[in-house]
Amino acid sequence: KAGVTQTPRYLIKTRGQQVTLSCSPISGHRSVSWYQQTPGQGLQFLFEYFSETQRNKGNFPGRFSGRQFSNSRSEMNVSTLELGDSALYLCASSSGGRPGGGYTFGSGTRLTVV
Amino acid sequence: QKEVEQDPGPLSVPEGAIVSLNCTYSNSAFQYFMWYRQYSRKGPELLMYTYSSGNKEDGRFTAQVDKSSKYISLFIRDSQPSDSATYLCASQGSSNTGKLIFGQGTTLQVKP
Numbered sequence: 001k002a003g004v005t006q007t008p009r010y011l012i013k014t015r016g017q018q019v020t021l022s023c024s025p026i027s028g029h030r031s032v033s034w035y036q037q038t039p040g041q042g043l044q045f046l047f048e049y050f051s052e053t054q055r056n057k058g059n060f061p062g063r064f065s066g067r068q069f070s071n072s073r074s075e076m077n078v079s080t081l082e083l084g085d086s087a088l089y090l091c092a093s094s095s096g097g098r099p100g101g102g103y104t105f106g107s108g109t110r111l112t113v114v
Numbered sequence: 115q116k117e118v119e120q121d122p123g124p125l126s127v128p129e130g131a132i133v134s135l136n137c138t139y140s141n142s143a144f145q146y147f148m149w150y151r152q153y154s155r156k157g158p159e160l161l162m163y164t165y166s167s168g169n170k171e172d173g174r175f176t177a178q179v180d181k182s183s184k185y186i187s188l189f190i191r192d193s194q195p196s197d198s199a200t201y202l203c204a205s206q207g208s209s210n211t212g213k214l215i216f217g218q219g220t221t222l223q224v225k226p
Contacts, residue, residue, distance in 0.1 A: 004157070033212035042219060043158075043202065048212030056211035090157050094212065103148075103214065105157035 002027065004093050004106035012112045018079040021109045025072050025093030031055075032074040033103070034066060037088040049074055050096045081113045117141050118205055120217025129226050133190040137203035137217045140184065144205040147179045148214065149188045152200045161201075162188065193224045 005024040013019050025032050034046040045058040049068035066076040072093075078085055088108040095102055120137045127133055135149075146165055150158035162177040164170045170177045178187040186203050200221050204214040 031212050033214075035214075035216075043204075043214075043216040045213045045215070050212070056213050058213070092157075092212075092214075096212075103160065103212075105150075105159070107155070107157045 004091060004104050006089075006091055006106035006109050008109060009107065010110045010112075012114060013081050015081055015083060015113055017081050018077060019081060019111060020075050020077045021089055021091075021111070023074045023076075023091035023093075023106060025074070025091075026104055029093040029095050029104075030072055031094045031096030032068060032072065033092045033094075034074070034076050035090045035092065036060070037090055037108070038086075043090070046076065078111075083113050086111060086113045115140065116218075117144075117215045118203060118217040120203055120220055122218045122220060124221040124223060126223045126225060127193055129193060129195060129224055131193050131224070133188075133193050133197070133222060133224075135188040135190075135201050135203075135220050135222070137186040138184055139186065139205050139215075141205070141207070141215070142184075143207045144215070145208045146206040147177070147186050148204040148206070149175075149177055149186075150202040150204060150216075152202060152219070154199075158202055193222075195224050195226050198223045 031050045033048040037043045048056045063079045068074045090108045092103045092105045118139045148163040149161045152158040167181040174191045176189040200219040202219045203217040
């Protein structure tokens with residue numbers, strides 16, 4: 001069965017621009033979580049969507065937002081990009097039925113802000 | 115202080131060695147504990163997960179959780195060069211919120 005698909009794989013943007021990243025979860029999975037990974041801070045939780053509703057949010061500024069569609073695909077948007085937003089952005093999907101297991105990650109989108 | 119602490123290494127061992135990777139956590143609400151493996155340019159891959167305290171074994175991998183000391187361990191027996199990767203521990207509270215708290219990750223190199 002197909003895994004978690006993230007597009008695009010690589011992205012270069014200019015400071016001040018905005019960007020939209022996409023995540024298609026495993027078929028049947030209704031929960032999608034987003035993470036930012038940087039060498040300094042490691043993996044940090046951005047937000048989680050379940051059945052089109054944001055269920056939890058991490059400590060990131062309002063420039064980071066997301067949404068989930070009825071087919072469970074999710075997008076995250078970063079507005080007014082800053083150099084510090086350069087990172088690997090990962091999404092993880094799960095059935096959402098139980099905690100602890102079943103979080104499958106995609107390969108990520110590498111965002112570089114110049 | 116981070117909620118999950120992990121020594122970033124790097125850790126270098128010869129092929130065949132037993133590898134011990136460790137994390138500590140501070141939040142008593144954590145009930146679920148996971149180990150992920152991440153190869154370069156890839157997303158994290160779930161290796162093991164454990165609920166509450168105890169041991170779990172899967173092939174060459176054994177995960178241990180000691181909630182009394184807030185200590186999480188992963189042991190790799192008969193390590194192989196293909197085990198060279200970054201290993202991330204993660205914890206989660208009992209509510210299913212999709213939020214995993216990760217350690218910094220330990221980079222492991224297994225030399226042939």
